[in-house]
Amino acid sequence: MTRCAWAGPEQIYIDYHDTEWGVPEYDSRALWEKLVLDGFQAGLSWITILKKRENFRAAFEGFDPNVIAAWGEEEVTRLLADPGIIRHRGKIEATITNARAWQRVEQREGFATMMWAYVDGVPRQNSFATQDAVPPKTALSERVSRDLKKAGFKFCGPTIVYAWMEACGLVNDHLTTCPRHAPCAALARPPH
Template identity: 65%
Template sequence: MQDAKTRCPWCGTDPLYVAYHDREWGVPEHDSRALWEKLILDGFQAGLAWITILRKREAFRAAFDGFHPETIARWGDAEVTRLLADPGIVRHRGKIEAAIASARAYLAVQERMPFADYLWRHLDGQPLQNNFATLGEIPTETELSRRISRDLKSDGFKFCGPTITYAFLQATGLVNDHLTSCHRHKALSPPP
């Protein structure tokens, strides 16, 4: 039996991608550690298709000790070498070193305020509701993503340019970019 729901076309028909679209993408995330994990994964996605990262997500979680920033912040050359030999993840020295630096940055931010508050303050705690009808209308970066990217970089985060940051904002529900024809757009929009 075929699923009759209308979805954003980017997820195609791959069951893993469809489940991600229907259950995770665009759902407002308020857990600081979960937000940090997604930011790191979006950094690893740079230059690749998101489905590549999605298929490797559990291997990333295992390799990165469940994305516990307190642990990762203490890592050095030995852990970088170990990760570069792990075929289950994207083996890119710059991205691995960026994850370690970003763990340290995350902990420094957390001393000032929860990372979730650090991000959501840009939107007064409410997701930005877009109303795009086609994929062509959706930008790859915005003034919001440029501003948050600047903040992240100034606080020591790496691999978080405005395009990566915009993808992160979409994925974590700070921005609702489900197309208006998608069944998730209305579900993630505030009541009228």
């Protein structure tokens, strides 16, 4: 069996693939962090974000949306001067906006509850044999993207959302030839 083609050659990428990508994530805050990071990835490679992830976590107070929601121009200015992260004003401001949107969703129904409802609480199991067969977006990611935008989120287009759904295990897109396909499928929980 061979890992998904995108996983490597750098060890940080292999480790991410082998231990994190595609593992179902049920924690609201962790789901939000990954959505924010996928938004920062827009126009860049994931390895760039992965290498800076710990810097992001430090700069964004552990991605605590309740802290970030209270931020304003002072924090934006501080982050724009931080060479350890992606210094993009629009993405930084979107993170603050998204923290506020997350708070509203979390209070209303729970962010994790809302997201997992799209797949009825059970990860979708795909059976792609080649990377070329994996779509960049789906009708479902378009729907989730639309709903997130209605809820006030930014930097959450359907391609970003699909990459996020793959990363968080809402869909299992490990290739059938990958040794992580079956273990990730086995982690699927039945709906509560």
